[in-house]
Amino acid sequence: MRASVASSPSLTRPRGALAPVLALLLLSQGTAACHRPAADEPPPASAPVAAAPADLPLPAPAPPARVRGRKVLAEATSQYSKIRVAQNGTKRTLGFIRKRGDEFVQTIVDLTDPDVPAHPYAETMAAPFMVVDDPKRLLIVGLGGGTLVRYFHSRVPAARIDVVEIDPEVVRLAGEWFGVVPGPRLQLITDDAVRFIAGEGESYDIIWLDAFLDPGAPGTDNAGVPEELRGLGFLRRVKARLGPGGVAAFNIHHLTGYDAHVNAIAEVFPQVQVVRRRDSNEYIVLALTREEPLSPEALRSRAAALDALGTWGISFTKLAEATSPWERRPAP
Template identity: 35%
Template sequence: MPLVRFFRKAPPWATTATALVLALAAAWHAPAGLARGAAFQVPGQLELDEVSNYSHVKVTRDRGTRTLWFVRDNGEHVVESKLDLDRPDDLLIEYTRFMFLSYVFRPEPKKVLIVGLGGGSMVHFLKIHDPEVKVDVVEIDPLIVSIADRYFGVKTGGNVDVKVTDGFAYLRESEAKYDVIYMDAFLRPSGGTDITGVPLHLKTLAFYEQIKKRLNPDGAVVFNLNPHLAVQQDIRTIREAFPNTYVFRLQGYDGFVVVASTAAERMSPTAVSAAAARLDNAGRFKAPFSFRAMAGRLSRR
């Protein structure tokens, strides 16, 4: 989930047009991921506005694009998923594209797990571009599962199995093994989450040990990390848990995608770039983005 935030109140000196520009600019560039600025009306037609035990969510449609929003207690609206209804595999949000750098490290996955469903854009991409891969999804909120089905066309069927359960409990109790695990779980921020909404029990060494038990040899886990004051500590914890960690800084805002691998040998930046270039040159995904360009965002630290 990207940290694109919009607050309810505009500064007294801002016109409506100026306020909207400020909100958009702040959402992408504000320090520590905090957007300040504008009165914001979610664009498009409001199709759903519901509250569950875990989240307050809205769904809007603007022409051929449908958006899933998380609404915070202070009135912030956070974009969780965007879907092009004509091209559901076209990843409209930057971090979702970076999540598939997993193919640099595990190019032929047979079975993957996604923790956190949202609008299911990653599921659409896998179904279309890697139709042989088995995709398990775990999502704690039944409302999100229902919304993904009704509004975003994602549900159990074929190679996809969506389960309503807590990610920690699933990884502790399941005997399934995966080549890649994608961590993208967010809830309404509360005492049980960090400031971005990640459940605290999903960012501990104990949880990462559960992940490692569910990975096949040379497996990888991919984390979507929203910007916040403790994000570098989150990265350090991941580095402590896994033998090889690769940190990619996003371009659109100050978030990170982190790939952690259980492989015995670490890939050099040159090897990462070469593997990404092979994905581009093979035309396997026919994707409107470059794996090599994303690999160029690898942190050297």
Template identity: 30%
Template structure:
């Protein structure tokens, strides 16, 4: 009995030690937290360590946005660079919509690539906007506007159409369910101009990815996706009309890199390494609907 008790104690101590070590890598220390704010919806933290400033929404484990203070155009997180692959699907977009602001990394890069485009940002939490302005240098310009409102409500009300719609809204580590469903994507489809595309930042978790794939296919038909190499992010690109071939997408990306030379982005390298053709999912997969979209549970399901 004493032998088994000793083993149990040693096992328990080992678990505590392992959790402590992992926490050192995952969480910023208390000295790194430079701002904490309660919004009407969530707690927002700003941390800073080793020249990297991060925004955490809802939990310190969340890493919504990051900026290299010495090189603001460098993409600290893989997914923000991946979203720029949408540039291979549309030539010189005139109107771009970004749903979800975070620290403004996506918007900042879009402005660099498309200096003449009209960009609309939609963010539902005013405190995130305030933090983006104060700590990440976000600011509108003459061709950029900000809407502080729930994206679905605003999209349903507006009559504007966009050449590119980027979906990057998260809450507590997952996409709010009402921004994942067939009904929402049908609204998005209506707000795309002829030849327009939607680009969505999602997860690779199999159960959720299958449901998202089935849902996007139900609304748009075929789609392309890119799987993160260093992250669990998956970028979906879809359109009401036929998407260009992978060869056409790559050609446009190469032309863009030659013409615009977007800083800190290897779009061709990302395309070559992250593009996956012919996404598949079980035929019995149910789509996400307003009546049933348990994305918070599916995200952690294998």
């Protein structure tokens, strides 16, 4: 979840357009809910009542579209974190304020086009689409300012997205300042991820683990990842919530218990791939439920098919080149 009143038109693909392209390139090896849509004003009595459109883009973030220098727009303190929304020029951020006063930025959005990632990690989090054919059910654990939500909502119009966020203040600020609000394809759920994942519910094609709180707070590591989300029990429950061929993507800071965390993931999932971009200090870990090896050739073919669509605004080919199997390392 890291990182104009009007935004640029979203780049989207027709419903299901990816499936026929990728079908030709099959791998050769083988929480109370806060789902409260705002009520529309009733139409004039003389006007016919039109049916609501099947889907709408997420609204543009609230003004101002640009500021001089850096301006704090909002602050809130919850039982989990002190949160700040700030803006510099057209870049808006959501961050957590540590007890020592410094700010740990989690979200960066460029208001000139809020549906385009302004941080390399968000682009890398699109890597699961190289592995899963035509996903329809997506789950994001950790909301922040909703960078991933806006990106995937605009690029995968055939998918429904659930987002689980433990902190109601984060949910509120994401709606007020980043335009991330519930809709026909988007459900925001205020709940603890451990409880939600362990509960009864449908399976997902892709699950993103992107949850961060106040770094160094009790129960979190130095990057702000809740310790419970690193345990074998939780990882097994994540795997259980994935459908056949599903993938979990973990945003892991490579300086904070990285080897131990990825080793634990590899103990639970049959295959683990790591996407290491040189321009980011986060490594995205892909945990695959499929047993068949994922060959570099198949990955490159899938990446080329996605790039051929011309809708994502990133290079999946470069992501494929940065992806390699995890080799288990001894604990320090």
